[in-house]
Amino acid sequence: MRDDEMTKQKKLLIIGCGDIGNGLAQVVLPRGWQVQGLRRDITKLAAGIEPLSADVCEPRSIAALGPLQADYVVVTLTPAGNNAAGYAAVFEQGLANIVAAIATAPKRIFFVSSTGVYAQANHDLIDEQSETSPDRFSGQSLLKGERAIAATGWPYSNIRFGGIYGTGRFFMLNKVLAGDCAPAEPLHYTNRIHRDDCVGFIAHLINKAEEGDELENCYVGVDDEAASIQDVQGWLAEQLDVAYASKGEPIARTGSKRCVNARLRASGYALKYPTFRSGFEPVLRAWRASTGKAQNSD
Numbered sequence: 347m348r349d350d351e352m353t354k355q356k357k358l359l360i361i362g363c364g365d366i367g368n369g370l371a372q373v374v375l376p377r378g379w380q381v382q383g384l385r386r387d388i389t390k391l392a393a394g395i396e397p398l399s400a401d402v403c404e405p406r407s408i409a410a411l412g413p414l415q416a417d418y419v420v421v422t423l424t425p426a427g428n429n430a431a432g433y434a435a436v437f438e439q440g441l442a443n444i445v446a447a448i449a450t451a452p453k454r455i456f457f458v459s460s461t462g463v464y465a466q467a468n469h470d471l472i473d474e475q476s477e478t479s480p481d482r483f484s485g486q487s488l489l490k491g492e493r494a495i496a497a498t499g500w501p502y503s504n505i506r507f508g509g510i511y512g513t514g515r516f517f518m519l520n521k522v523l524a525g526d527c528a529p530a531e532p533l534h535y536t537n538r539i540h541r542d543d544c545v546g547f548i549a550h551l552i553n554k555a556e557e558g559d560e561l562e563n564c565y566v567g568v569d570d571e572a573a574s575i576q577d578v579q580g581w582l583a584e585q586l587d588v589a590y591a592s593k594g595e596p597i598a599r600t601g602s603k604r605c606v607n608a609r610l611r612a613s614g615y616a617l618k619y620p621t622f623r624s625g626f627e628p629v630l631r632a633w634r635a636s637t638g639k640a641q642n643s644d
Contacts (some may be wrong), residue, residue, distance in 0.1 A: 355380050358552070359452075360414035361444055362423035366510075367459065368392040369545035370420060374552070382416065396408075402440035413449030418552055421495070422458040430483035434617060437491040445498055454501040454547055454555050461508045461537050461566065463489045467601025469535055474506075474564045474609055487520055496563065503551060503561050508568035511625065512541030513632045515635065519582060525591035534575045537568040537605040540619040550615045565609055570620040572604035580624050597605040 356379045363383030368391065373380040375394045389399035400407040403426060423440065424430040462485040463478045470476070480486045492504040511518065521527065528534060540573035548568055555561055584589040610617075619625030633639075 353526075356551050356556070357382070357416040357418075359414060359419045359420065360384065361421045363391060363395065363587065364422065364424065365541060366422050366544050366548070367420065368395070369541070370548055371395050373549045374543060384411075384414075402444055403435050405446075408443045408447045409545045411447065414444075414447045415452075416466045417453050418555070419448065419455040420458070420548060420552075421455065424427050425484070425487075430487075432469055433484050433487035437487040438494075441491050445494065451498075451500045454552075454561065455495060455498070456551065457486045457492060457495045457502065457504045458532075458544075458548075459492050459504050459506045460485065461506050461568065461603070461605050463492070463506060464603055464605075465601055466603045469533070470557055470603050472603045472605045474562070474566055483596065491556050492564075501555075501561075504564045505548065505551075505567050506565065506605075507544055508537030508539050508566075510541050511538055511629065512542055515541070515629065516607070516633055518578070519586065519629065519633055521592075522579050522582045522586060523588060525589070525593065526595075527583070527590055527592045528575045529592045530576060535572050535579065535602045535603070535604050536575045536626070537572050537603070538578075538622055540617075540625040541590060542618050543567075543625075546618060547615050549608065550613065554613065557615070562609055562613075566605050566607055567610060567615070568605045568607050569617055569622065569625065571622065572606075573622055581623060582626065585626070 358374055358379055359382045360370060361384050363385050367383055371383065371392050371394065374379055381395050382398050383391045383395040384400055386397040386399065386401050388399045391397050398411055400411055402408060402423065423436050426435045456537065462482065463480050464472050464476060465479050465481045466472060478489055481488055495502045495504060500546050551561055
């Protein structure tokens with residue numbers, strides 16, 4: 347490697363720079379990297395990120411930024427709405443606008459996708475080689491996004507994260523507290539990953555790419571334990587010292603499946619929160635702090 351290559355400041359472009367993007371920036375900025383964050387509301391960017399204000403769904407908005415260029419690009423978008431049109435607008439047309447605006451091929455582009463691209467529903471074991479035939483609009487648009495990334499011809503990795511949770515995300519706790527847990531039957535497996543592990547894993551892959559290591563084109567990003575929603579909510583009910591109660595409505599999410607993270611593990615990444623129990627501990631602490639509730643001493 348030439349001296350000028352060694353001393354050149356590395357550049358990371360984060361498209362849709364929200365919670366995960368801000369967390370990733372806070373990992374690489376101390377290493378001396380330049381980080382650009384593209385989003386509509388740039389007031390929500392973490393300190394040190396160079397702001398790029400644009401709407402990925404508007405070609406003229408993207409074009410106004412001029413040609414985009416970076417050593418690495420991370421695409422972590424959110425849909426324009428929780429419907430087919432909202433997903434298609436961002437993960438299909440919006441992504442096409444972004445790809446068209448990138449002037450030169452990055453060393454690698456990372457696309458944050460979801461385990462929602464899998465429709466299996468019979469507690470199947472799922473990995474990167476499993477069939478992807480999503481039956482919901484969200485998974486269908488995400489799979490189209492994955493294919494659009496692959497079609498660029500650039501080095502790429504699509505990362506299929508499970509359900510993301512973490513400190514400040516109290517949705518599951520609120521459901522348990524409201525007595526809105528899943529009924530005991532049918533058993534429904536879920537797949538999770540802590541927000542900090544989403545950030546950590548992407549940073550890990552960027553570091554591996556910088557070191558010249560081979561990366562896979564696809565990773566399933568989940569923790570070590572595909573637990574049932576009943577186990578998760580039952581454990582949370584115990585921690586919150588409330589009864590496990592259900593309103594009788596079955597899970598209305600994608601099918602019950604058990605995703606396997608063997609490829610993530612093989613990459614050398616060590617999960618900070620390998621199970622939902624370890625991951626929800628800081629969530630519970632933050633909830634107790636925000637509500638002023640002391641932990642049960644029993």
